[in-house]
Each structure stands twice: as C-alpha cells, then as structure tokens.
Amino acid sequence: MAKRRTLSPARHTRRMTTAHAAATVTDNAEETPSTESQQVLALGSLLKEPKTDNQEVQHFRREIVADRKRMEALLDQRAQQAQEAETRRRSELASTIREALTTPNRNIEGEAPTFYGTIIAEHLSYVPVANVLASSSALLQEYERLDKVSTDMRDEQAGPVTETWHQELQEAERQLQMGARVALRNVQKVLGVNVESIERIDTGGEGDGQDELNYELHKSLRYAERGVRRMVKGLPDDED
Structure with missing residues (x-):
C-alpha cells in the first residue's frame, strides 16, 4: 500500500482558506439575483405612490388662490383710483376752459358747473375752441413767414x-x-x-x-x- 502524505500545518491552513473563500463567493452569487429583483420591485412601488403629501398640495393651492384674489383686489383698487384721478383732471380742465371763455365783466349766475364725469371732447365749446386754436396757430405761422420774407428783402436792399x-x-x-x-x-x-x-x-x-x-x-x-x-x-x- 502506498503511504499517505502528511500535509504541513501551513499548507493545510491555506487550503482551508481557499475553500472558505470559494464557498463565500458561491453564496454571494446565489444571493445577488434575489437582491436586484427586490430593488426593482421597490422602485416600481415608489413610482406608483406620490412622493408628496396631499395635505401639502392642498395648502399650496389655497395659498395660490388667496394670493390671486389679493392681487385682483389690489388691481381693481388701483384702476378705480386712476379713473377717479382722470375724471378729476378732466373736470378741472373743463372748468378752467369755461372760466377762460367767460366774459370777465359778467358774473356767472348760480353754481359754476365743473362738468364732473363728462368728456371734454363732447362739450359744445370744444369744436369752436379747437378751431380757434388751429386758426391762431396758422396765423402765427403765416406771420412768421412774412416776417422772414421782409427780413430777407431788407437784408438784400441797401436802403429802406x-x-x-x-x-x-x-x-x-x-x-x-x-x-x-x-x-x-x-x-x-x-x-x-x-x-x-x-x-x-x-x-x-x-x-x-x-x-x-x-x-x-x-x-x-x-x-x-x-x-x-x-x-x-x-x-x-x-x-x-
């Protein structure tokens, strides 16, 4: 019979370590597919369920609606103030024009109208006043033209x-x-x-x-x- 070889302690320890490592790798390889499948299932469940709470969404929507109403009310207030200021300016302008067109020696009987809430272009004196202003402007332009012509003629001639x-x-x-x-x-x-x-x-x-x-x-x-x-x-x- 052949004699069995006796292994040294160092070689025996190295063989045991290699066997244990191989067994560990085999166990990890068997456990990896199961872990990946679990992660895929967990990801699907996370995608199906919303990440935020419904109460937070409702609270955010309520804040947006409240801010919108507040901004609309502010815009309406500013628009009303601008309309009132424009009406007041038109009334003052109409009153000033009426006072300028009134004869100085004749007093206005009764309360002086201010044309509150009216448009100056719809007033009866608007068209005549506009025509007078246009005619005055044309007259001034013609006077300036004639003055320029006379000045040029005076410069051209030596004597008067x-x-x-x-x-x-x-x-x-x-x-x-x-x-x-x-x-x-x-x-x-x-x-x-x-x-x-x-x-x-x-x-x-x-x-x-x-x-x-x-x-x-x-x-x-x-x-x-x-x-x-x-x-x-x-x-x-x-x-x-």
Whole structure:
C-alpha cells in the first residue's frame, strides 16, 4: 500500500482558506439575483405612490388662490383710483376752459358747473375752441413767414424800402414826362408848328405841370400822327 502524505500545518491552513473563500463567493452569487429583483420591485412601488403629501398640495393651492384674489383686489383698487384721478383732471380742465371763455365783466349766475364725469371732447365749446386754436396757430405761422420774407428783402436792399420805392416812382414819372414831350414834339413837327419856340416856352416856363399830357392824350396824339403821315404819303409829289 502506498503511504499517505502528511500535509504541513501551513499548507493545510491555506487550503482551508481557499475553500472558505470559494464557498463565500458561491453564496454571494446565489444571493445577488434575489437582491436586484427586490430593488426593482421597490422602485416600481415608489413610482406608483406620490412622493408628496396631499395635505401639502392642498395648502399650496389655497395659498395660490388667496394670493390671486389679493392681487385682483389690489388691481381693481388701483384702476378705480386712476379713473377717479382722470375724471378729476378732466373736470378741472373743463372748468378752467369755461372760466377762460367767460366774459370777465359778467358774473356767472348760480353754481359754476365743473362738468364732473363728462368728456371734454363732447362739450359744445370744444369744436369752436379747437378751431380757434388751429386758426391762431396758422396765423402765427403765416406771420412768421412774412416776417422772414421782409427780413430777407431788407437784408438784400441797401436802403429802406420806402426810399427805394420813392426813387423808382420818381424815375418812372420822369420817363413818362420825357416820352410825353417827345411825342408832342413829333406831332408838332408833323403839323408844322414851330417846335423851337415851344421848347423855349417849356424850358423857361413856371414848371407847374399844366402842359404835361396824360396817357389818353398821348394815345390820341399818336393816332393823329399816324393819320397825318398816311395823308402825307397819299399826296402827289409837286413837279416843277
């Protein structure tokens, strides 16, 4: 028979430790599937059940409703205050306009109306006052335009406007007088009047303007001159 080998204490201890570790791993491997399945089941139950309490949700909803009502009441109060302030301003403006349009020397009989709760655009005096204001604005604009035109004309001219106008008037009068004298002299030449004696009388006269001819006389003289010339052209030539 073969002899059995006797193991040393160290080798025996190492073999026992290895066997125990293998048994432990085997037990853990058998327990792992069961633990994972339990976790999955617990997660499903947690997902099905709500995490918050119903009482907290109801309390939060009540707070939201109360805050909403409080904000709506505050907004209504502010809107009412703004409407009252606007009505008061309109009443004051209407009263001021009526006071301005009233004759100062005539007292208002009875209580002075303030047009409380009315719109100024619906008042009877609104349209006439608006038309007066528009006309006044247009009148001021036209005045400014004319003032600018007169200023530009004054800057362009060296002398005053009245002085320039008088000079132009005198120049036109002088030219008319010269034209009248020339026309009269031509007519007198055609009629055979002694022009030199008349010119001496004109230059040596008193110069009171009695010999000056008006426009109608000038026209008549021109027509007479034309007629005389035609008559002279129609006369036969004298033969010696």
